[in-house]
Amino acid sequence: MSSSIDVKNRKAGFDYHLLDTFECGIVLMGSEIKSIRNNGATMGEAYCAFVGGDLLVRGMQINPWGTNPHYVHEPKRDRKLLLHHKELDKLKRKLRDTGMTIVPVRLFIAKNGFAKLEIALAKGKKTYDKRDSLKAKDVQRDLDRQD
Numbered sequence: 044m045s046s047s048i049d050v051k052n053r054k055a056g057f058d059y060h061l062l063d064t065f066e067c068g069i070v071l072m073g074s075e076i077k078s079i080r081n082n083g084a085t086m087g088e089a090y091c092a093f094v095g096g097d098l099l100v101r102g103m104q105i106n107p108w109g110t111n112p113h114y115v116h117e118p119k120r121d122r123k124l125l126l127h128h129k130e131l132d133k134l135k136r137k138l139r140d141t142g143m144t145i146v147p148v149r150l151f152i153a154k155n156g157f158a159k160l161e162i163a164l165a166k167g168k169k170t171y172d173k174r175d176s177l178k179a180k181d182v183q184r185d186l187d188r189q190d
Contacts, residue, residue: 059165
């Protein structure tokens with residue numbers, strides 16, 4: 044089963060240095076997975092946070108699917124991420140460092156049909172780092188045009 048659903052958070056690569064990535068499951072309602080399969084998800088302002096012992100993704104918008112009022116979900120609700128305890132402990136240890144955060148990078152449908160979220164341990168970029176990223180992107184675009 045091949046899937047073309049691949050929602051990327053382009054802002055994350057621009058605003059952060061992505062250090063370590065993890066692939067995790069996400070707890071969804073039935074109407075949410077249907078909406079994701081219809082390209083109804085955006086992750087521009089999403090971030091991950093620990094609440095109690097659980098890792099949650101916040102700010103990820105999944106638009107309501109259909110018009111039936113019985114199956115409508117809240118578009119920006121917190122959603123639990125599914126990781127092994129060792130991975131959760133590793134993330135908690137790394138978050139103690141200053142400037143570290145966890146950002147969602149990519150939402151996709153795996154081969155088994157489940158929705159997966161790729162998250163990254165990230166460190167915020169300074170403004171001069173962002174300017175360097177823009178400059179490198181412009182140079183790459185010019186090189187691609189010449190070919």
